Amino acid sequence: MTIISEDSGLLTFINVFTVSPDNQQKLIDLLTQATDLSVRHTKGFVSAALHRSLDGTKVTMYAQWQSMEAYQAMRGDPVATPYLTEALAIATFEPGAYNVAGTFTPQVTDQ
Template identity: 50%
Template sequence: MTVTIEQRSPHVTLINVFTVEPQNATALVDLLSQATEDVMRHQDGFRSANIHLSADRTRVVNYAQWDSQEAYRRMLADPVAREHMASAAALAVGFDPHLYTVEAVHSVR
């Protein structure tokens, strides 16, 4: 599925910024990617996820789309998903997850 970013979409977007030691960046990217393949994409309400690594390797960003806040909350309650999230948190110095709505979209036509 291709990620579609639409203004005022009914979906919610999780943007979770992990702060990481550069030597742990690849391990965190790999862990998040594997958790998405094994667990998250099978959750009801999951739409997509993209993992980004900063050029200086000190930040990893998980950009994920969910059908609704309720779908996201159900995932948070899943014990298997929670196990993967705990593993990701253990690799990071810190993390800052928030849900967002898309308020504006700009692109080259």
């Protein structure tokens, strides 16, 4: 389960892929297969969520890991490599590693 909290101690990757609209679903399928067959079985993996842009030009993956070392181990897994190679043949990739800096919820007021 995705945990978005300043004190979770988790490392978050927000990876934005740019793709042509006619390849958006193909990219989602590739990332889903890579995650199902390899990524989710890697020690240190916590969660991932895929997002598609409404205009069809972006796919964003929000993924949480226990550490940078766990993430790097996954990147070296040969099972996921063909899916990621195929994904990068149809999309550009802008990765980013983050820690949660703040979370916000609606303010509750007494009536």
